[in-house]
Each structure stands twice: as C-alpha cells, then as structure tokens.
Amino acid sequence: MISAHPNRNLRIAPARMAHFVIRTNRFEETLRWYERFFLADTVYSKNNLAFLSFDDEHHRIAIGDLNGLGDSVESASAIDHVAFSFDSLHDLMYNYERLRDDGIAPIYAINHGPTTSIYYADPNGCKIELQVDNYPTSAEARDFFFSQAFHDNPIGVFFDPEALLAKFKAGEPVEELLKQGSVPAVKPAL
Structure with missing residues (x-):
C-alpha cells in the first residue's frame, strides 16, 4: 500500500508521454499517413485498430476506426x-x-x-x-x-x-x- 505523502503539492511528473490515440473514419488513409509521416512501424493492425512505433516505446500512436464517426470540425473544443x-x-x-x-x-x-x-x-x-x-x-x-x-x-x-x-x-x-x-x-x- 502506498502511504499518503504529507506534501500534497509535491509534483511527481510523468516520466514521458506514452502515446496518443486517433479516432477516425478514414482508417487505412490515416494509418498510411502516420507510417509515412514518422517512418513508423505498424506493430499491430487488425479489425480497424493499429498501434505504431517510431522509437523505443512499444507504441506511440494508436489508430482506431469507430463506426459512425463524422468528420472533425475546427469549431469544436478539442486538443x-x-x-x-x-x-x-x-x-x-x-x-x-x-x-x-x-x-x-x-x-x-x-x-x-x-x-x-x-x-x-x-x-x-x-x-x-x-x-x-x-x-x-x-x-x-x-x-x-x-x-x-x-x-x-x-x-x-x-x-x-x-x-x-x-x-x-x-x-x-x-x-x-x-x-x-x-x-x-x-x-x-x-
């Protein structure tokens, strides 16, 4: 069990950013784009789900095709x-x-x-x-x-x-x- 640290304001930062995930209605096009963009290796791709890596992390990018997605719009709140x-x-x-x-x-x-x-x-x-x-x-x-x-x-x-x-x-x-x-x-x- 982790004991509570007396200083709740102690910053314990993540060691690194692990990955980001893209939801898309353009699975194959998106997968090929990221392979080209980062010269990434596709470590897994099946059933419209893919994981890509371009460094020592097992995957930096995940891409998933979710049924019913519309196109993204600039006017929506998002990253x-x-x-x-x-x-x-x-x-x-x-x-x-x-x-x-x-x-x-x-x-x-x-x-x-x-x-x-x-x-x-x-x-x-x-x-x-x-x-x-x-x-x-x-x-x-x-x-x-x-x-x-x-x-x-x-x-x-x-x-x-x-x-x-x-x-x-x-x-x-x-x-x-x-x-x-x-x-x-x-x-x-x-």
Missing part, C-alpha cells in the same frame, strides 16, 4: 495539436525536406520565440507540430515569455519553411536562423 521536438535544426529541416519530397506539405510554420515549429494536418485534420528549441536551456526559453516580443506577439512569426531550408543549406549560423525574423515573415493561409 489543437500534438508536438514533437527534435534535438537540432538539422533534424527538423531533414524531416521537413523528407516529408515535402514524400508529398506531405505543412499547413504553416511559426517561429514562436522559444521554438521553431512546422505544423502538419493528418487526413482527419488532426495537427502535428514538429519543433526545435530555439534556446540552449529551458530557463532561457521560459524567460522569453516575459519579454516585450512575447507581450507584443504571443503566437510568433509565420515563415516559409523553404526560405529557412535555403538559408540552412547555405550554411548560415544556426543560432541566427533560430531567431524570430531570420527569414521573412509570411501571412498564414489559415
């Missing part, structure tokens, strides 16, 4: 997106280019200040964010939330990932590329 971090701008740009060449285009890209992020939508409209941290430490990223730049624009600067990729391939310093405004701002097509 807006799930975000995945890369360790470097190189890895983010590599995956952007790989996905682009495989016909998976982003819906928009934003330099939020703390992160440089590229967003995609799966066949159901579920959004996936691929990001890289712009600061070497979490403390520096948190400090950005108290800056005038964040106060003036808490969402960030929309940018063209092709422009960022071109500057990255040209060898411009990564530290400069991670700054807001390092590539020209674009108006999002939201």
